Amino acid sequence: MTEPLWVFGYGSLIWHPGFPVAERQIARLEGWHRSFCMHSIHHRGTVEAPGLVLALDARAGAHCDGVAFRVEDGAEVETLAALRERELISSAYFETRQEVSFRDGRVVDAVTFVIDPEHGQYAGGMSLEAQAEVIAHAVGGKGPNAEYLVNTARHLEELGIADADLAWLARRVGEIGKIPRG
Numbered sequence: 347m348t349e350p351l352w353v354f355g356y357g358s359l360i361w362h363p364g365f366p367v368a369e370r371q372i373a374r375l376e377g378w379h380r381s382f383c384m385h386s387i388h389h390r391g392t393v394e395a396p397g398l399v400l401a402l403d404a405r406a407g408a409h410c411d412g413v414a415f416r417v418e419d420g421a422e423v424e425t426l427a428a429l430r431e432r433e434l435i436s437s438a439y440f441e442t443r444q445e446v447s448f449r450d451g452r453v454v455d456a457v458t459f460v461i462d463p464e465h466g467q468y469a470g471g472m473s474l475e476a477q478a479e480v481i482a483h484a485v486g487g488k489g490p491n492a493e494y495l496v497n498t499a500r501h502l503e504e505l506g507i508a509d510a511d512l513a514w515l516a517r518r519v520g521e522i523g524k525i526p527r528g
Contacts, residue, residue, distance in 0.1 A: 351426070365425040368416045368418040369416035373413060373456070375445075375446050378460065380496075382405045384400070384439075386486055387399070390488060395483070397485070403460075420502050438465040481494075
């Protein structure tokens with residue numbers, strides 16, 4: 347018997363995994379934090395006007411709460427191929443295996459995409475206000491950057507996962523007047 351394939355989601359995977367899911371668990375990843383630290387030149391921005399998307403940025407003492415998805419048996423190969431096509435579009439992420447813990451105490455290794463801080467799309471260290479300005483105005487192949495922010499913030503809230511930075515960004519982008527309605 348092979349081990350189940352788990353995937354850790356911290357951004358759009360939470361609300362749009364795009365693969366067959368057998369089980370979902372709220373999970374915590376230690377040593378990383380969710381951050382709008384990657385310039386998006388494909389999905390939520392363009393080369394000329396990059397947006398920002400979430401990535402996991404390493405930080406001592408930090409943690410990221412998200413969702414671990416167990417892939418349906420038999421769909422592992424296709425799932426990994428689809429995730430690699432989606433997440434590694436510009437090589438700004440590394441595909442890693444990370445240990446995540448569930449609220450029920452279980453611990454599993456999960457495929458986790460983390461930012462390459464040496465990549466040209468890395469945008470770590472931006473102030474929240476600067477992030478809000480970018481997110482409020484950027485649009486890419488998958489739509490407005492603000493839509494990505496709102497979807498992620500809303501789904502985290504629905505799951506009971508607090509993220510003060512995302513909540514602040516959603517409020518601020520709304521004040522700028524660029525929150526999508528509907």
